[in-house]
Amino acid sequence: MSQPVLLLGAGRRRAYDEFVLTRVAAARPVVLVDPAPPDWARPCLAGQLAADPGKDGATASAVVRFAARHRVRGVLTHSGEYAVAAARIAGQLGLPGLSPATAAACADPAALRALLADRTVPVDDPGAGPGAPRVSAETVVLDGEIRIAAITRTTLGPAPARQPLRHLVHAHDGLLHNRFLRLAVDRTVHALGLTRGVLHIGLTLTDRGPRVTGVTPYLPGDLIPLLVRRATGVDLAQAAAALATGEVPDTTPTRQRAAAIQFAYPAATGRLDHLDLSPDAAQEPGADRMILTQDTGSHVTEGRHATADDRLALWVATADTPSACEDALRRMARHLTAHIAPFATAA
Template identity: 85%
Template sequence: MPQPVLLLGAGRRRAYDEGVLTRIASARPVLLVDAAPPAWAQPCLAGHLAADPGKGGATASAVVRFAARHRVRGVLTYSGEYAVAAARIAGQLGLPGPSLAVVTACADPPALRALLAGRAVPVGDPDDPGAPRAPGVPSRVSAETVVLDGEIRIAAITRTTLGPAPARQPLRHTVHAHDGLLHNRFLRLAVDRTVRALGVDRGVLHIGLALTDRGPRVTDVAPHLPGDLIPLLVRRATGVDLARAAAALATGEAADTTPTRQRTAAVQFAYPAATGRLDHLELSPDAAHEPGADRMLLTRHTGSHVTAGPYATAADRLALWVAVGETPADCDDALRRMARHLSAGISPLADAVNAA
C-alpha cells in the first residue's frame, strides 16, 4: 500500500468537503487528524489520529510522535483554519509543503499585502470593490494555481459574483475552460510575482484578485485547496483534479495538470431573504432532470435561525446547485432553471421570537 498522507481536519460541511476528501483518498491512503471525524468521512479513511488540529503545538507534538511510529509521506489540509498547523507539522517532519513563514503571512492580510507590495506585486484591498462594473459582472476572480518545482501553472480562473454589502458573500462561482483571463499577461504576471515573492516551489494556491481600472490586483492568497466546491468546478470544466494534485505535491510527487475537458461549470448559493426561523425548505426532485444539472443540495435544516443575505455568512446558505455546460451562458440558463425547484419559508425575527 502506498505510504499515507496526513490530513488535518475532514471539515464539518459534507456538501462542500466530502468531494475533496474522496478525491484525495483516491490518490493516497488518508490518515485523518481530527478530534471527532464525521461519519461521512469514515469510508475515505485508512486511519485516524484523535487530536484537535486547532490546538497548535500540542497537536503538532502528537502528530510528530505518531509519525515516528508510522510511515507518513505527506501532510495536507484543505482548511484555512489548520493551514498553519499543517505547515508546522510538515516542517518538523521534513516533508514537502509551504513553509510556516509563508502560511503565517497568508493568514495575516495586512502583512501579506505589505510583503507582496515590497516585491513589486500589484496588490488591492479585498474590501475595495475596485472599478465600478455593471450589475452581475464579477469584479473578483481567483487564479487556481499549481506550482511544481518552480513551474507556475494557472489551472483555471474562477469568476465570483458577490452579493450586497456589507457581507458581500459569494453568490456564484464560475469556471470556464476558455476564460480569456488565462491569456491576460497582467494577471499572469501578478500571479507569477506572487508565487515568487512567497517563495513557494510546490503546492496548490488559491490567489484572489480584484479586476480594477488599473489592472488585476492581488487581494489574498490561500496556500491550500480552495473551498466552495471550486475544485469540483475546475474538474468539471477542465478535467484538472486539484485535490489529487495537492495530494501528489504534498507527498513529493509530480502533479498531472493536463486539461482533458473544455467546458464551463458553475455553482450558485441561495441565501435567506429574511432573518428569522427557517420553517420550510424543500427541493423538488425534478431539479435533477434539468439539462446541465450536476447536483442540487439543501445545506440548512428547518427550525434553525438564519440571517438575511446582506448580513449572511456562508453558514446561512440554504442550498447550492451546480451546473455544467459548454459556455457560461449555458450554465447561467441551467442555474436559473434549477433555482425554480427550491422553495423556502422564513418566519421573520420578530414573529419567530413571539412564537417561541
C-alpha cells in the same frame, strides 16, 4: 498501512468538504487528524489520529509519534484554521510543504498586502470600488513552474456582506492568456517564496490592471475544485496530494467545458420554517448536484448581512459554455422553495 497522507481536519460541512476528501482518498490512503471525524468522512479514511489540529504543539507531538511507526508521505489541510500547524508539522517531518511564515502571512490580510506591495506585486486598490469584477487564479506550483489551471469568476451579493452568489469556471476563459494577470500571479508566488503547492489567488480586475486581494495557500472552498475538474478535467485535490508527497501531479486539461455553482441566501432574517427541494431538479439539463445546506428550525440572517453559514442550498451545473451554465442554474433554482418567519412573527 502503505505510506499515507495526514489530513488535518475533515471539515464540518459535508456539502463542501466531502468532494475533496473523496478525491484525495482515491489517490492515496488518508489518515485524518481530528478528535471527532464526522460520520460521512469515515468511509474515505485508512485511519484516524485522535488529536486536535488546533492544539498545535500537542498535535505535532502526536503526529511525530505516529510517523515513527508509519511511513507518512505528506501532510495536507484544506482549512485556513490549520494551515500554520500543517506547515510546522510537515517541516518537522522533513516533508514538502509551506513554510510556517508563509502560511501565517497568508492568514493575515494586512501582513500579506504589505509583503506583496514591498515586492512590487499589485495589491488590491480601495479605489476599485465594490463593482470591480472578482476572479481567482487556481494555481499549481511545482519547483518554480507556475501553472494557472483555471480562472474562477465570482459574482458577489449585495453590501455590506457581499457574499459570493456564484462561481463559474470556463476552460477557455480569456483571462488564462492575460499577460498582466499572469505577471501578478507569478510575482505573488515568488514574493511568498513558494516552490510547490496549490494556491487560490484572489484578484480584482481594475482599470489599472489585475490586483491581488488575497492568497489561499491550500485548496479553495465553495466546491471550486469540483468546478475545475468538471470544466477542465484537472483534479486540484489530487494535485495537492501529489505535491504534498513530493510527486509530480498531472495537470493536463482533458475537458473543455464550463461549470458553475450558485448559493441561495435567506430573503429575510428569522426562523427557517420550510425548505424543500423538488427531486425534479436532478432532471434539468446540465444539473450536476443540488444540495440543501440548512435545517428547518434554524435561525438565519438575510443576504445583505449573511455569512456562508446562512446559505440555504447550493447547486452545480455543467455545460459547454458559461451562458448555458447560467441558464441551467436559473432552471434549477425554480425547484427550491423556502419560508422564513421573521423574528417578531416567530416569537
